[in-house]
Amino acid sequence: MSSQGSTAERDIVRKLARGSLLSRLKGSRQPLKLAAVPRDHVQGDRQRGEALLLGKLIAGSEAIPLFEGDFGASGKGAGLLQGFSWLRDLAAAASREKGAALAEAVVGKWLLAHGTKVDEAWAPDFWGERILFWAAYAPYILSSGDGGYRSALLNTLARGARHLDSSAEKAPAGLKRVTAWCGVIAAGLLLQGGVSRVARGEAGLGRALASAQFDDGGLISRSPMEQSLLVDRLGLLRSCYFAAKQTIPDSLEAAAAAALAALHGVTMGDGALSSWQGCGPGEAQRLNALIEGCGLRARPLRHARGWGYQRMSALGTVVVIDAAPPPSQKAAAQGSASTLAFELSDGSQRLVVNCGGAGPLPTQLSEDLLQALRTTAAHSTLVLDDTNSTNILPDGSLSRGVEDVAIERSEDNDASRLTASHGGYVRAFGLVHKRSLMLGNDGKELRGADQLVAQGRKKIKEAAGYAVRFHLAPGIEATPTADGMGAILRSKGAPPWNFRCRGGMLTTEESLWIDGRGQAVPTVQLVIVGEVSSLGGEIGWLFRRTS
Template sequence: MSEGHALQRLARVPLLQRLATRGKPPLRLVAVARDHVTGNKAAGEQLLGGRFVAGAEAMDLAELDWSALGTSSPLAVELHGFSWLRDLAAATTREKGAALAEGLAARWLATHGEKIDPAWAPALWGERLLFWLAYAPYLLSRRDAAYRKALLNTMARAARHLASVGDEASPGLPRITAWAGLTASCLLLSSGTARLARAEGGLARALASAQHDDGGLMSRSPAEQAMLVDRLGLLRSAYAAARHDFPQGFEDAGAAALAALHGVTMGDGTLSSWQGGNEGSRAELAAIVEGCGFRARPLRVPRGWGYHRLSALGTALVIDAAPPPGAKLARVGSASTLAIELSDGQQKLVVNCGGAGRLAGSLPEGLAEALRTTAAHSTLTLADTNSTAILPDGSLGKGVTDVAVERSEDNDASRLEATHDGYVRGFGLAHSRALSLGNDGKEVRGLDRLIARGRKKLREDVPFAIRFHLGAGVEASPTADGLGALIRSPGAPPWTFRCRGAQLGIEESVVVDGAGQLRSTLQLVLVGEVSSLGGEIGWQFRRSS
């Protein structure tokens, strides 16, 4: 039996008859939102071939058992959210894609449509509603009246459910997603108009509790920031389809979110790697930025978002100048304070090692934890100790609580100096990093200082290491005097590196690419010892031409 016939057979179950009779008929769509974001055509073609892939996980759709799938793995979450409808639409016509989309939706209804279970988690329903409403033509093409009514009535039930439990979603992006989905359903389902004000109020609260006033999420995750822009863009389309004015507060939140996202985007169009995330997909990020409907310039001087940006003539430098995110607002956090990423045009020169991001579970657990350490970021580590402790249960402990930042610009360079207190409690030393980027984009100067502070006094010298993890494909060779290195890459002119106050070594390293896979690379490592009096280490990256 073909997959199409199997899906049709599985869809024809008595349950659909019961689901079709729920609600207050006749239920209909007022309009269909248009998703302006182009999906991944290759992923869509895999779907048409009967295979669903999420990072290192894959599944044969003919063997998909919604009841056994669960909701914990990245693959399960992706499937349950139905965001893959976007990829399917990018790969085929509505006529061809509808058979697959409707078959999977019917099977989902048969398993989860009648009872409230983990698949009804508020964030999952929020995402599901956003994509079901945006791709309704792919889900409502068949002439089976029972199926159509079952789908619409289940969406209406979900909306009533979200109106009661939206605030039970985890704070941050999950709660925003839940309320955004409810708001879209109120605009586009004929039964939802009466709940619109409540939905808009819930979304406004969710944004206020999760988004800094500079637009950045309090989770400080660039990957989540991209999803925030996407969610608000989908909602914007729902307002347009329903011919309602998009509330100014949501417009402002979306534009600010996009500015913060631009602020952590490097010259190659991918993200800088922070808070357990990786660079992501260049094509996916570009599609979100182009299709979201918002417009903004990169956020250079943040407040709560914390990622400062220096840029000049194609050279971009991003520094994490804030404490790690609070445990309640971040699924994972990293001890990355004062780390940097540096790109020259489309070539990333200095990076952080990154993490699995949305594909959590694609990396071995021990490695995933190691990638959250200070040593996995391009900054200073004192005595092989994280600037913010990572506890055995994976949560963040004591460490950085305050980061002081001073910034200035003149005709010669952009300058920033930031100081954190993560090593004061244990070592009596504060870490300060001063950066300057020449206005010609050819030179980055850095000065790392360890400054005596607090009552703690070291009884003996302790070691330090300053690491600069190099981008994938970037090579480094030492200079004859051992105080520098020549840095070559396929995508940029050669750069030279020089240092003083430390011994320079070149060691192996790894980075996690946008697909969640490990790639081998190199790192520059400056090592030495520091006393209770403190010390300073100077360094410089300079483009050779």
């Protein structure tokens, strides 16, 4: 602990070093041993590790005390503590000798709070994640010469593995169930006598992945942040196979590589994520460390029908488009009405973004704002009569709207072209939204058109207003042109871009963007506004780099 840590924190460290406090947790069996210790090749964040040495877990924009309050409290911050993924950051900032004092103190606190009872901390996904990180950072949590502490930890680890044997399949479908089964396999590979557990775990993980992933490797939650965690879980599990000198099943290798390709497909030019399904961009440094250290290699997924994100790129210009319905409510609590929205970056400079959200991070954003961030208007796409393309009910659940997206895509020597359409507005307005995009192969021009095409028996009586929104990244200065039909976009990170439009009137409005720490950053948006009749209409627009 740092000399700046509180007296109470130092007292806790000293008390937890005494075996008498933990002796009651010892099982009747002889202390177990890990058969192998896997290596985590993902580099942690040194700055976060240094904060840990001061007794604080940095999560989003919050600093969670490691030794104050109820360790078992609910909430996103508690979940980050419970999984012990923060050991990775501690190892980036502290030697084994220095880091072990803090790591063992926190593990000891956890054992005292949860080691003698099955409670919320024994959720199968928590145990799956905990086994992966406790094993990878065993040198930090098992360095103590206190036999009582070591025995308590190893026996609790064995009990957790047995708990997972019967509870992994009961975890919620998706990433949580995948994580639980990863823990079963890891325990089988690394704890003595776990051979039969490995086979059972591999079968369970196969089922979990089949229900959690689309065929193209993306999660059914369609959450880029969850996708990064999936890649992390599978990368850590691969390390367990290597440590145990066991062969990784081909099906697991294929699923892991597909997961990474899907993750690559939603990254922007700055190396961070595009913002979808209530999630923000994360942090480029941490994402890069994951991609470099996970042991996998894959090309970005460009045409994803299940995962739903289409990627277009040319000479440093990247466009990511949501070309699928929102995820089901069971798959994603923060699913958003973002169909046909896109993000655009030029090199490391983001130009067009979606407002995003805090995702799994603890946040001080109000619940009303979090719900507003899920609306169609919070994304860079067309909004008809201020109505979501997929209805979001007052309780936050998704209702009627986009059920399918028709896609046509082609590439030639001049450009990449994508046309996609959805019927989310047919029931209420009798209009299909069709968006066409063309990215030149020199990366200097993105040309788009939004069409509203009449379909079905429902007709607009007179006219309905529309707004085509382009939320600009923070730091982008938009200067309207003299004719009011365009704007010059300037930033410190890229050459100027010109924006032009036709078919409506161009305005600018305030907007905001949720950054990688879950904080709201003020920005602006370009908005093309107008009205459409029951016959439909078309709005054209163009982004062009000036050099």
